[in-house]
Structure formats: structure tokens, C-alpha cells
Amino acid sequence: MATPTRKAIEKPTEDQLIQAVKSMPAFPESVNKIIELASDINCSAKQLVRVIERDPVITMKVLQMVNSSFYCLPRKLTSAHHAVAYLGLNTVKNLAVGIAAVGILSTEGVGGLNTNAFLHHSLATAVIARRLGMKIKDKHQYDLTEFFVAGLVHDFGKLVFMRNYADGFNRAIEAARKRRRALHEAERALMGIDHAQVGGILGGEWHLPEHLTVCMREHHLDAHEGGVLLDCVIVANHLSKVRKIGSSGNYFVPEDLPDRVIHTFGNRTMEMIDRWVGDISTEYEDAKALAA
Secondary structure, rough: OOOOOOOOOOOOHHHHHHHHOOOOOOOHHHHHHHHHHHHOOOOOHHHHHHHOOOOHHHHHHHHHHHHOOOOOOOOOOHHHHHHHHHHHHHHHHHHHHHHHHHHHHHHOOOOOOHHHHHHHHHHHHHHHHHHHHHHHHHHHHOOHHHHHHHHHOOOHHHHHHHOOHHHHHHHHHHHHHHOOOOHHHHOOOOOOOOHHHHHHHOOOOOOOOOOHHHHHHHOOOOOOOOOOHHHHHHHHHHHHHHHOOOOOOOOOOOOOHHHHHHHOOOOHHHHHHHHHOOOOHHHHOOOOOHOO
């Protein structure tokens, strides 16, 4: 008996993709306001604190993170006012974005990709990216929390696929695994677009800062415009796969990294960078608390 022919995947149009992105859960209004205020050079700490304190969940999780192993503060901070005063507007803004992103990821359950495994992959990439940012701090001017958030959201274009194009996405995962190729290549072949390109659209819809949107859009490009921030995300993504922490649905681990990434890390091999990063278990456990 002949095997039934599988239905061809219909490639989404640009308009369909935009509508799919618009259908994604939005950030809480408080987080959108925090992003808006922190981007305003005239914003005062008092204004930002007032918005944070209106959202008890954001307040609780910001304090949870600032009092964790991420910051190793000499004393416990007990209010949003103390957090902003001690860490600054930009760090607290980035924490709020990270908290909101984990909240959205925790509610997603559509498609064939295990969302719990995807959450763990995203958190591990975030933690490793931040650790790498600390290691090469003389090469950048970024807030370290930006490395965490960039690593966290880099693969969020996959959520659009999971929610709206589950059949095509599942078949791309299957094809990539069978043929030992990168998932984004299988996505392009089947659907005409990959999760990174979709992630760039999503970052714009969420009004994320441009450097975070670039990390979502260009993390599979050899020549990218994300600078050191994206170099760290690319390596962190690689290491989270090597260490087998969670799963992003992409089981292909390339042997070589792009030349500019290798240069950023002083021509170290991946084995050397892995040892350089070291144990992340404490920070990883603290990061997982964001999803609790």
C-alpha cells in the first residue's frame, strides 16, 4: 500500500506574517510604559518607580532578580525606588523586559516544540550571554542585563511559528534533524522565511530597543550589525546546545563560528570559551525563578 503524500506547506505571505506577529501576546502595559520612559533622556527615576510600583508582579520579580546572584549586592534592596537608585534606569528597564518576555514564553503552549525545554534553552542562553558580556567588558559599553535579555529573546520568532504555523514548523524541525542541517535553513526551504527574520518583525511589534531586535533578526548571519552584544548571543546559543540545556528545536551545532565572532573572543576555540564561561548553575537557577 502506497504511503499517503503529505500535504505541501503553504508559504505565508508578508501580510499573513504581519498578522501572525500582531496576534502574539503583548507586553503588559506597565512594561511598555517602562520601555518608553527609560528611552526618554528627560525621564526621572521617580517617574519610572511610579510605573513599576503600579505592577506588583513586575515589582516583585525585579526585586527578586536584583537580590539574586546576578548582582551580588552588599545589602538587600526592598523597594523599586532602591533598585532604580542602585542599578539605574536602563538596568531596571531591561529587567522588566526580560520578566515580561519570560511571562509570555511561560504562557505559550501551541505547536510541537516542548515549551518547557525551549524556556530552559532561552534562559541558559541568556545567562551565558551575560557571563560572556562580563568576561569581555572592556570591549563594549552595554548594560550587562542587555546581554541577558538579548540571549533570552533571540529565538522568540519560533513562538510565532509555534502559535500560527505549527505544522510547517514541526516539519522543518523534523527535516533539519533528519538531514543534519540548521533549523533556520529548513524553515526557509519549507516556509520561505526563518524564525530569525520573523523575530525581527516581532521585536519591532513589541517596540523593543533596536539592538535587541537586531539580535533577534540577525543571529544566524555571518556578517551582522549586532556588534559584541550579538557575538555573545551567538556563542551563548552555541554553548547552551553543547551543554544540552533545554532545547530550541535546533539540534544542529556548527563546528565553526563566524570569523568576526572568533575575533571578538580573541581567537579562542569553543572548548576554551566553554571552560572560560565556567559553571552557571547558580545564575541559571535564579533565572528560572522568573518563570515561577
